[in-house]
Amino acid sequence: MSDVRVPKMPGGGAASALIKLSVISGLGIYGVANSLYNVDGGHRAIVFNRIVGVKDKIGQDFRLMGCLLQVYPEGTHLMIPWFERPVIYDVRARPHLVESTSGSRDLQMVPFFFFLSLSLSLSRSRFKLHKKKKVEKQIKLGLHMLAPQHGSTRNEVLSDEAAKTTQKLGNSIWQGTVKIGLRVLTRPVPDQLPTIYRTLGENYNERVLPSIIHETLKSVVAQYNASQLITQREAVSREIRKILTERAAQFNVALDDVSITSLTFGREFTAAIEAKQVAAQEAERAKFVVEKAEQDKLSAIIRAQGEAKSAQLIGQAIANNPAFITLRKVEAARDIAHTMSNSANKVYLNSNDLLLNLQQINLNGQK
Incomplete structure (x- = not known):
């Protein structure tokens, strides 16, 4: 067996070198292409390492203003291919609309x-x-x-x-419930993105916001009556914002704005409010009718008093000066003559009937 010789394989020459160069070039291009990633504007990134997990501290090469980075800012950054992958978060404020059905203090579910x-x-x-x-x-x-x-x-x-x-x-x-719609602007705290990724994951909004918003709405709405929810809407919104901000801060989520978008009640309560308004209008209408009757009564009394006073004055004038009746006859004759002159018809009547025979009038009050 010691005399056995292993034959040497002939070298590939230029073809083998070309293949090696192609493989090395391909690996190099793959490594360069997968070792760079971009963080767009309004976003932040953290790095997950397959060996150590989420990297809290990054090496000395990634110092920024003397501080070790936990979160990558906007721009292009390096990573180790396959061993590391970036997790990019949108740190801009995003709106979320949540509707909740709650019971007020006088309309409990x-x-x-x-x-x-x-x-x-x-x-x-x-x-x-x-x-x-x-x-x-x-x-x-x-x-x-x-x-x-x-x-x-x-x-x-x-x-x-x-x-x-x-x-x-x-x-x-x-049907005695209150349906309230709430619009909130939320964003993650950039410095706490590693903690958010460990505890909540990437869909932190779906896990945190519905639960804390529903709980906050129910606890706040239960403290007010149905009428107070309308008249004190600003105070209700302020209290909801205060509680939501404190609760969201426990999960490293910042709230920029909280506003009540809709506030509706059950059909029975709405019908009761409409019936109350109709009853109030009917009461006002009845009050107006009563006041009108009182004013008519007062005007009738004043008119009767005026007529009585007029009759009294006329009687006194006749008693003091009999020529007053003669003056009234002259005024009546003048009115009759004016009416007859404006008429288009021709009428022949006795002057005595029309009080036009003024020659027989005795100015001393005697005929």
Whole structure:
């Protein structure tokens, strides 16, 4: 075996060198292309390393103003291909619109776990447990609780009137709610992006904002009446913003603006408000009618007093000076003559009938 010789393979020559050069060039181009990444304006980046995870501190080559960087600013940066990958966050303020149904202090919602059984007599309910077993139980008048895992429930009320009453009462309870829409401008805190990535991930908005906004809205709206939500809207918005800012800061999220976009109530409450406004208008109309009647009464009294005073003065004038009647006859004759002269018809009447025979008038008050 010691005499066996291994034959030498002939070299590739120029072709082999060309292949090696191509492979090395391809690897170099791949490495250069994958070792650079860009951070656009309004964005920040962190680096995830497959060995050490998210890099809190970067090497000396990446010093900026004497401080070691945790977050990459805008621009082009280097990374190790395959071992590292950038995670880019948008740090600009973005709007989020969230709607929540809450109960105010005078319009509280009823939990899903309760139902009402109203009847003049006992009502019978059947509970279907996991679609395998049915249990019948006599339920008295009042409020009862049902565990959600029991499945579907069918309540059979013996009285039709009681069933209608239950339906009306349930509808009025569920419609006594407040639907409020909130628009918030949020952005992540740039210095805390590594912490946000570790605890919340890239979709931090979907994990944090709905929960804290719904909880804040319910806690704040429950402190006000339905009328106060309208009249004190600015105070409600200010309190919501204060609580949301504190809650979001715990998750390293900054809130730039909070505003209430919509505020609607249930149909029953809206109908009650409209009925109240109609009743107020009817009351104002009735008040106007009463005031008008009082003014008509007062004007009639004043008119009667004026006529009585006029008759009294005329009587005194006749008693003091009999020529007053003669003056009235002259005025009446003048009016009659003026009317007859303007008429297009020709009428022949006795002058005595028209009080035009002024020659017989005695100026001393005697005929």
